[in-house]
Amino acid sequence: MIYVDGVLEGKVETGYPNTILSSNEKLLLGNYYYVFLGNHFYKGQVDEVRIWKKALTEEQIRQNMCSTLPANAADLVAYLKLDNLSEGVVVDHSSLKMNGRLVNTTPAVAGVTSGAPIGDKSVYRYPKKWDSSLELVSNEANFSVAGVDPAVQGFHLYTVQSPPASTNGIKSPEKVKEYFGLFKVGAAGQKYKVHFRQAGSVCGGALFRRQDNTAGTWSQVADTVASPLMLYTSSANYGEFAVTPVTASPISISGPGSVCAGSTATLSVTNPDHGQIVWSTGDKTPELTVTKSGTYWAEVTTAGGCTTRDELTVMFEEEPGILLPGEAFVCEREPVQLDATTEGATYSWSNGQVTPSIKISAPGIYTVTITRENCAYVKDIVVSGDECPIIPNIITPNGDGKNDSFVVNGVVGNTLELKIFNRWGKSVYHSDRYDNSWSAAEVPTGVYYYQLTSSRTQKVYKGWLEVIK
Incomplete structure (x- = not known):
C-alpha cells in the first residue's frame, strides 16, 4: 500500500498473506540492486525514514507524518532523521540504535537542507467537509486555519519548539521562541486563512513567513501591533510562520x-x-x-x-487593646498603679521604666510607648492629685474648741458630699459641699455612719463615727 501525503494512492496484493519475509542481505535506502540489472538509484531527496515492524493504519500514518517521534515509539525499529551525516554515519534514533553508513558518496554531497514539514508537535484533519477550523495550541500562540476551500483534502499544523536556524529577514529575532508550520494536502490554488493568536500579555507584533526550511529569508506578512490576533490568507501547500511579539514592559x-x-x-x-x-x-x-x-x-x-x-x-496591624484610662488620681499616701500590659509587647515609660506597669505617687502626665511587631503605639495618661481624706471616727462637741466638729483633712476645697445616718439608717445630716462644720448639735450622743463622695473622682468613703457629748 502506498500513501502519499497521508492519502492512499494504490496497493498491490503480494500473494504472501501473513508471511514473515527474512533476509541476510543489507538494507539499501535510495538504491535498488538486481543482479542482472545492476544499481537503480532513487532520483530525489529522502528525509525522516521510519521503519516499523508492522503496517501502520491510515490514521497512524497521518498522526505521525508531521511530527518527530520518541525513540521508544511502539513498533518502531529504525528512525533515520538524516539531519546529521557526520563522517558518513546515518544515526538511528530509535531505541535499537542500528546506525547505517553512506555508500559511494560523502556528507558534503549527500547532505542538503530539508524542507520536510516536521515539527515537535502536530495536529491534522482530513474531513469530508470543512465545517470547522483546525487549531494547534502551544505556549506561545494558538495557530489555526479556517475558511478552507472545500477541495482541500487535508491539513497538518505543526510547531518547532525552538528558534529557527535561520532568522534572516526577521526583525528582533531574539523574540522568536518557536515557529509554526502548515502542510496542505491538495492542489495548489485552494485557499485558506491562517489565524495566529498570541498568548499571554502580548498585544501585537509582526508576523513573518517562509515556504519551508530551504528558504533562506523570512518575509513580513502582517503587522498588527494593536492586537494579538494576526490573519493571513494563502493558497500555498507549505508555509512556516514566526512572530516577534510586542509586549508592555513589566510594571511593579x-x-x-x-x-x-x-x-x-x-x-x-x-x-x-x-x-x-x-x-x-x-x-x-x-x-x-x-x-x-x-x-x-x-x-x-x-x-x-x-x-x-x-x-x-x-x-x-490591629492596634493592641491598651487598658490604660485617659485620667487617674493619686494621693501621697496611696500610690496608684498604671498598667499597660499587652501581649508580645515591650514598654518605655516617660519616667524611664520599661516594665508593663508602674507605681506613681505624684501628679503629672505620664506617657508609655508600647512596641509590638515593629509598631510603636503611644498612650498618655493624665494623673491628677486626688483627695487623701483623713477621716476621724470620734468627735466631742462640748465647746472646748477641740474636736468639736467633724473635720475631714487632706481635701482641697469643698469637693466632698457628706451624708450622716443614725444606726437605723435614717439621714440626720446632708451637705453637697461639705465644709467641715457639722458639730452634731441636732443629734444625741451615739454611734453614727457617714458616707463621703468625691465630686472629682467619684470615690466613696464609708465608716462609723462616735459622737460624745
Whole structure:
C-alpha cells in the first residue's frame, strides 16, 4: 500500500498473506540492486525514514507524518532523521540504535537542507467537509486555519519548539521562541486563512513567513501591533510562520506589605512605558495612599494598546487593646498603679521604666510607648492629685474648741458630699459641699455612719463615727 501525503494512492496484493519475509542481505535506502540489472538509484531527496515492524493504519500514518517521534515509539525499529551525516554515519534514533553508513558518496554531497514539514508537535484533519477550523495550541500562540476551500483534502499544523536556524529577514529575532508550520494536502490554488493568536500579555507584533526550511529569508506578512490576533490568507501547500511579539514592559508596585495601625501606606507603580495608570480603586495617579488592608492592583496601558498589571497585598496591624484610662488620681499616701500590659509587647515609660506597669505617687502626665511587631503605639495618661481624706471616727462637741466638729483633712476645697445616718439608717445630716462644720448639735450622743463622695473622682468613703457629748 502506498500513501502519499497521508492519502492512499494504490496497493498491490503480494500473494504472501501473513508471511514473515527474512533476509541476510543489507538494507539499501535510495538504491535498488538486481543482479542482472545492476544499481537503480532513487532520483530525489529522502528525509525522516521510519521503519516499523508492522503496517501502520491510515490514521497512524497521518498522526505521525508531521511530527518527530520518541525513540521508544511502539513498533518502531529504525528512525533515520538524516539531519546529521557526520563522517558518513546515518544515526538511528530509535531505541535499537542500528546506525547505517553512506555508500559511494560523502556528507558534503549527500547532505542538503530539508524542507520536510516536521515539527515537535502536530495536529491534522482530513474531513469530508470543512465545517470547522483546525487549531494547534502551544505556549506561545494558538495557530489555526479556517475558511478552507472545500477541495482541500487535508491539513497538518505543526510547531518547532525552538528558534529557527535561520532568522534572516526577521526583525528582533531574539523574540522568536518557536515557529509554526502548515502542510496542505491538495492542489495548489485552494485557499485558506491562517489565524495566529498570541498568548499571554502580548498585544501585537509582526508576523513573518517562509515556504519551508530551504528558504533562506523570512518575509513580513502582517503587522498588527494593536492586537494579538494576526490573519493571513494563502493558497500555498507549505508555509512556516514566526512572530516577534510586542509586549508592555513589566510594571511593579512598591510599598509596605505590613503597616502599623493608625498609619497610612503609600503605594507607587513603575511606569517605564509612560502609559495610562488605573488602580483597583479607580485612581489614575502614580501613587496611591491606602488606609485599610486589602490587595491592590494597578494596570498600565500603553499608547499601542498593551496592558500589563501588578498587585500588592497590604496588611494593617490591629492596634493592641491598651487598658490604660485617659485620667487617674493619686494621693501621697496611696500610690496608684498604671498598667499597660499587652501581649508580645515591650514598654518605655516617660519616667524611664520599661516594665508593663508602674507605681506613681505624684501628679503629672505620664506617657508609655508600647512596641509590638515593629509598631510603636503611644498612650498618655493624665494623673491628677486626688483627695487623701483623713477621716476621724470620734468627735466631742462640748465647746472646748477641740474636736468639736467633724473635720475631714487632706481635701482641697469643698469637693466632698457628706451624708450622716443614725444606726437605723435614717439621714440626720446632708451637705453637697461639705465644709467641715457639722458639730452634731441636732443629734444625741451615739454611734453614727457617714458616707463621703468625691465630686472629682467619684470615690466613696464609708465608716462609723462616735459622737460624745
